[in-house]
Amino acid sequence: MVIAGKDKGKTATVTEALPKTEQVLLDGINIATRHQKSRRTRSSGQVIKKNVPVHVSNVSLMEGKKAVRAGYKVEKEGDKVKKVRIARPSGKSI
Numbered sequence: 001m002v003i004a005g006k007d008k009g010k011t012a013t014v015t016e017a018l019p020k021t022e023q024v025l026l027d028g029i030n031i032a033t034r035h036q037k038s039r040r041t042r043s044s045g046q047v048i049k050k051n052v053p054v055h056v057s058n059v060s061l062m063e064g065k066k067a068v069r070a071g072y073k074v075e076k077e078g079d080k081v082k083k084v085r086i087a088r089p090s091g092k093s094i
Contacts, residue, residue: 001067002029004058011062015051023053030054061094063087070094 001011012026032052038045060067069088074081085094 001060001062002026002054002058003060003067005030005054014059018053021053022056024056024059025051025053026059027051061087063090063092063094 002008007029010029012029014024015027016025018024028051030052031049034048034050036046036048061070062068066089068090071086071088073084073086073091073093075084076082086092087094
């Protein structure tokens with residue numbers, strides 16, 4: 001769910017994560033229009049719509065129809081220690 005910006009309140013799935021820039025690409029959210037010049041003399045130019053990345057601070061995880069914060073929980077299985085992401089309000093693993 002998008003929590004800030006022009007698409008605030010809309011829900012979408014993450015199509016790609018960009019960890020270096022801390023951004024994500026969302027399907028159908030933050031669409032920009034780009035005008036492309038013609039490459040040949042007789043062909044016409046194009047107007048292309050493409051997804052633009054959104055910063056991760058403007059996106060929230062969803063549990064059901066509600067936006068939730070994520071937390072971490074340490075689980076021990078014998079000798080192994082596992083760090084699992086959980087939804088804060090319910091405590092369920094994500």
